[in-house]
Amino acid sequence: MKQLKPFIFSLFLIISVFSGFKIHKSEHVLQQYKNDLIELSDVTYGILNVDTWEHLLADIIVTKLDDFDSDEGSGEEMKQSISALLKTLIDDYEKTVEKKNSGGLFASVKNSLYASAFDGIREDIPALTDKVMAFLDVKNNKEGIKQYIIVLLKKYTSGTFERTDYSKVNMIAENYEGENSEATVTILHQKLADENSENQIYKVLLLITFLGFIILFFFSKHITKADYLLGILFSFLLLFLGISLPMIEIDARISEMNFSILDEAISFKNQVLFYKSKSIYEVVTLMMAQKTISLIAVGSLIFLFSVLFPITKLISSILYVIHKKLKESKLIQFFIFKTGKWSMADVFVIAIMMAFIGFEGIVNDQLSQLKTISASVDIITTNNSSVLFGFYAFTAFVILSIAISHRIHKERS
Numbered sequence: 001m002k003q004l005k006p007f008i009f010s011l012f013l014i015i016s017v018f019s020g021f022k023i024h025k026s027e028h029v030l031q032q033y034k035n036d037l038i039e040l041s042d043v044t045y046g047i048l049n050v051d052t053w054e055h056l057l058a059d060i061i062v063t064k065l066d067d068f069d070s071d072e073g074s075g076e077e078m079k080q081s082i083s084a085l086l087k088t089l090i091d092d093y094e095k096t097v098e099k100k101n102s103g104g105l106f107a108s109v110k111n112s113l114y115a116s117a118f119d120g121i122r123e124d125i126p127a128l129t130d131k132v133m134a135f136l137d138v139k140n141n142k143e144g145i146k147q148y149i150i151v152l153l154k155k156y157t158s159g160t161f162e163r164t165d166y167s168k169v170n171m172i173a174e175n176y177e178g179e180n181s182e183a184t185v186t187i188l189h190q191k192l193a194d195e196n197s198e199n200q201i202y203k204v205l206l207l208i209t210f211l212g213f214i215i216l217f218f219f220s221k222h223i224t225k226a227d228y229l230l231g232i233l234f235s236f237l238l239l240f241l242g243i244s245l246p247m248i249e250i251d252a253r254i255s256e257m258n259f260s261i262l263d264e265a266i267s268f269k270n271q272v273l274f275y276k277s278k279s280i281y282e283v284v285t286l287m288m289a290q291k292t293i294s295l296i297a298v299g300s301l302i303f304l305f306s307v308l309f310p311i312t313k314l315i316s317s318i319l320y321v322i323h324k325k326l327k328e329s330k331l332i333q334f335f336i337f338k339t340g341k342w343s344m345a346d347v348f349v350i351a352i353m354m355a356f357i358g359f360e361g362i363v364n365d366q367l368s369q370l371k372t373i374s375a376s377v378d379i380i381t382t383n384n385s386s387v388l389f390g391f392y393a394f395t396a397f398v399i400l401s402i403a404i405s406h407r408i409h410k411e412r413s
Helices: 004-040 050-070 074-100 107-123 125-135 138-157 167-175 181-219 225-244 280-288 293-322 330-343 345-370 389-412
Strands: 248-261 264-278 378-383
Touching: 004 167, 004 181, 004 225, 004 264, 004 389, 050 248, 050 264, 074 125, 167 181, 181 225, 181 389, 225 280, 225 293, 225 389, 264 280, 280 293, 293 330, 293 389, 330 389
Parallel strands: none
Antiparallel strands: 248 264, 248 378
8 A cells, every 4th residue: 555655646646737737727718708708798788888778769669659550540640640741841841942032033933933843742742641651660660760769869869978889799709709799698608618517527636636635644644755745746736726716706796677668678687787806816916017005015915925935835845855954944944834824825715715705795785785776676686706716726725735734743743
């Protein structure tokens, strides 16, 4: 068994490195899918989008026209009204033309010619009325009427509301070969499901490897130098995954919003209000890029306590194991046995959990307040916030590094 143990844990390490590579690649692909899905579901393109409201109102107006058109006798009444309106318009325009051409040498001749022309137009009023009625025939020209109403609404809203930029949406739809936003959302959901299914296999393999090393360092009677090195290398892998992959995502959205306008039901679904997802590396990079001293200071502390100290501790552990002389080094001993309380990696894990719980409470509270906007509006909100794989990888690193330090300290004493 002693001879098999190095082989088994070497195999564990190879499997874990392969699995870690696959997980790292897959998690970035999943994050890209999520970001694209969030963009397509953003409230900017839904509830807060003037173009969406223009189409909704146009549909409602066309529906009401359809209802009016289906009323008994309404068609004949409309035809008479349109005929009378056309006659009035022609009469008024004729008077305007006569007034404009009054006076002058050839005024009477011009007005006589215009009068003849207007008489001809009046004779065509029935034909013109039929053409207008054909245009207003909702059953046969719904789309034409709708587009005309949208043109009018755009004219009225052009100076009031800012138009939405669809360049991102169009680019995402083009990348996934979706016909429109709705089709692209369906494609992305399928891609997420497929990628998650494949990724889950490698996560299970990594978990098995992690449990194997934990059993080794907590319960094994004898640990060789090779065992230590394999465990430390596995810790490096977990630390890398924990730092580079997103730890937490805050996702607040309106799952469904229902209300009515002119007795017509309106519904919005999956409207994302807020979304953020960051890894430790991304947070540090973002803070260090700012020009604010306080943010740079916080970014530096996060880097020091969550990245630099853990890496230094692992390197010191390797040096402690492979060099007998370095075992007596005060600096090496400090980093292995004393920096646990200074690196605060375990405290950082707790802080992430508390931040997640705090964010979840805030988001749930704000979303519940949104439901009380109006009794006539039915709002179903949801908080899709969750801790991600980066958190679990970093937590696993903390546990394993504590186990290694504990075992080294136990054998030293």
